[in-house]
Amino acid sequence: MHITADRDRCVGAGQCVLAAPAVFDQDDDGLVAPMTFDPAEGEQDNVRQAVNVCPSSAIWIDKE
Amino acid sequence: MTDMLDTDLPSFPMARECPMHPPAEYKEIRQEAPVSRVRMPDGQLAWLVTGHELSRQVLADPRMSSDRTHPAFPLALTTEQRKAFQQNSRLSIRRSMIGLDAPEHGPHRKMLISEFSVRRIAALRPRVQEIVDRCVDDLLAAPQPADLVEHVSLAVPSLVICELLGVPYEQRHGFHEWTRKLISRRTAPEERRASADKLNDFLEALVTEKEQGEPTDDVIGRLIARNRENPVMTHDEIVGTAILLLIAGHETTANMISLGTVALLENPGQKAQVVADPSLLPAAIEEMLRYFSIVESATSRVATDDIEVGGVTIRKDEGVIISGLAADWDDSVFENPDQLDFHRGARHHVAFGYGIHQCLGQNLARMELEIVFETLFRKAPNLRLAVPAADLPYKDDASIYGIYSVPVNF
Ligand code: HEM
Ligand code: SF4
Numbered sequence: 001m002h003i004t005a006d007r008d009r010c011v012g013a014g015q016c017v018l019a020a021p022a023v024f025d026q027d028d029d030g031l032v033a034p035m036t037f038d039p040a041e042g043e044q045d046n047v048r049q050a051v052n053v054c055p056s057s058a059i060w061i062d063k064e
Numbered sequence: 065m066t067d068m069l070d071t072d073l074p075s076f077p078m079a080r081e082c083p084m085h086p087p088a089e090y091k092e093i094r095q096e097a098p099v100s101r102v103r104m105p106d107g108q109l110a111w112l113v114t115g116h117e118l119s120r121q122v123l124a125d126p127r128m129s130s131d132r133t134h135p136a137f138p139l140a141l142t143t144e145q146r147k148a149f150q151q152n153s154r155l156s157i158r159r160s161m162i163g164l165d166a167p168e169h170g171p172h173r174k175m176l177i178s179e180f181s182v183r184r185i186a187a188l189r190p191r192v193q194e195i196v197d198r199c200v201d202d203l204l205a206a207p208q209p210a211d212l213v214e215h216v217s218l219a220v221p222s223l224v225i226c227e228l229l230g231v232p233y234e235q236r237h238g239f240h241e242w243t244r245k246l247i248s249r250r251t252a253p254e255e256r257r258a259s260a261d262k263l264n265d266f267l268e269a270l271v272t273e274k275e276q277g278e279p280t281d282d283v284i285g286r287l288i289a290r291n292r293e294n295p296v297m298t299h300d301e302i303v304g305t306a307i308l309l310l311i312a313g314h315e316t317t318a319n320m321i322s323l324g325t326v327a328l329l330e331n332p333g334q335k336a337q338v339v340a341d342p343s344l345l346p347a348a349i350e351e352m353l354r355y356f357s358i359v360e361s362a363t364s365r366v367a368t369d370d371i372e373v374g375g376v377t378i379r380k381d382e383g384v385i386i387s388g389l390a391a392d393w394d395d396s397v398f399e400n401p402d403q404l405d406f407h408r409g410a411r412h413h414v415a416f417g418y419g420i421h422q423c424l425g426q427n428l429a430r431m432e433l434e435i436v437f438e439t440l441f442r443k444a445p446n447l448r449l450a451v452p453a454a455d456l457p458y459k460d461d462a463s464i465y466g467i468y469s470v471p472v473n474f
Contacts, residue, residue: 011170011173011177011420012174012178012180013416013422013423013426014181014426015422015426017182018427025183026181028178029177030179030181030184053411055417055418057124
């Protein structure tokens with residue numbers, strides 16, 4: 001799996017961090033800062049949930 | 065809208081039969097027409113969106129405006145109340161992010177995002193715990209039955225916001241009294257207006273003082289410092305932002321504390337689970353947020369263009385109510401929505417809204433709720449309602465759902 005994050009779209013709600021804390025973080029500006037763009041097998045369900053709950057479509061999966 | 069004289073339209077807000085459940089009509093309306101028309105208390109028509117996916121679609125649509133001063137913006141108010149609301153320009157959140165659209169909204173919100181990130185909020189935990197300890201101790205020292213709302217539900221978020229805004233300790237009592245009067249339905253209209261004015265003057269003075277002195281280490285102080293480096297907000301907008309944080313974070317959190325406590329007391333099995341294992345609390349709180357979805361008509365919008373939604377065309381300048389409560393009880397998304405199921409694992413509720421305005425304070429709210437429930441049931445294991453849950457004074461008349469008072473024994 002490969003993911004992309006668009007910090008211009010991010011509104012800093014932190015929903016991705018709650019859903020997949022091993023993959024997503026927020027930087028000092030509060031904007032999304034993925035810790036990896038290739039989430040491990042065991043994290044992929046959480047990533048799907050993060051993508052689903054992000055309120056501003058700022059993160060997406062570009063390769064399953 | 066074409067047939068403005070249609071008198072058969074349902075009125076909004078709709079009455080509840082059970083205080084813990086949405087109005088029964090929602091289910092039928094959602095099945096028949098998930099985007100349908102309703103009549104507001106001031107006689108205007110508005111669209112009501114009741115499906116989950118459609119709600120997210122509308123809330124994410126950049127052609128939907130949050131301008132609360134637009135004449136068609138749906139407000140659950142009578143004509144008189146609406147006039148008073150729009151004339152009361154003093155305690156106004158007009159020039160703050162909640163009423164702004166893109167592209168203006170983003171820069172305003174970005175000035176504050178860093179303050180509310182998951183990590184920054186987690187760092188506030190010890191302070192919030194101290195505040196909650198004090199409030200719960202106050203409740204337990206009061207003569208029984210004591211009011212949970214007064215001692216805990218309203219007090220905790222008020223003190224937390226003082227902490228955020230950097231309100232000096234000696235001024236917190238006054239601040240709390242004015243916000244309490246502003247919210248209480250027992251306050252006479254003139255007194256309510258006076259309290260609103262006092263709060264407005266107080267926050268105006270607080271911001272001015274921080275602007276003139278050395279930058280202070282609190283949300284407003286840091287906002288002022290950031291704004292000096294990269295000017296985005298006017299002085300009035302900084303004041304408006306302070307007022308927004310107060311209004312958006314106070315009664316909402318308070319109502320969730322009250323409703324959540326009653327829900328736990330009424331569901332002893334669920335309560336036993338979270339008392340035995342507090343690590344279940346975050347999931348339990350997520351489910352309570354979904355179940356009550358207390359902010360309903362506040363997530364309204366006005367169309368700035370003709371917009372196709374769910375097979376109907378919403379015309380430019382028509383108002384839309386996106387009912388988070390109806391969306392979060394959409395049984396095609398949440399199975400058996402009437403069951404408070406702490407193991408549901410559902411995060412995609414819209415209790416905090418959706419799109420660019422999704423609640424900025426959501427992680428603070430989650431933490432406050434978590435600490436309150438954990439502390440309350442630990443310190444008061446025998447906590448119980450002093451009246452039957454069905455007889456509590458629910459806020460059927462308010463735009464944010466909740467309970468006016470919750471007398472408890474312990
Ligand atoms: C359980 C408690 C809370 C609930 C249910 C709640 C709900 C909401 C909802 C539904 C919105 C979206 C409004 C819209 O779309 O027009 C919102 C926005 C907002 N909330 Fe909360 N809220 C809560 C607590 C808080 C707290 C504690 C704070 C901060 C102290 C806060 C600050 C804000 C702000 C600043 C906005 C505007 C964001 C924007 O326009 O970009 N809220 N809230
Ligand atoms: S959920 Fe979306 S908007 Fe929120 S921090 Fe993550 S990427 Fe940004």
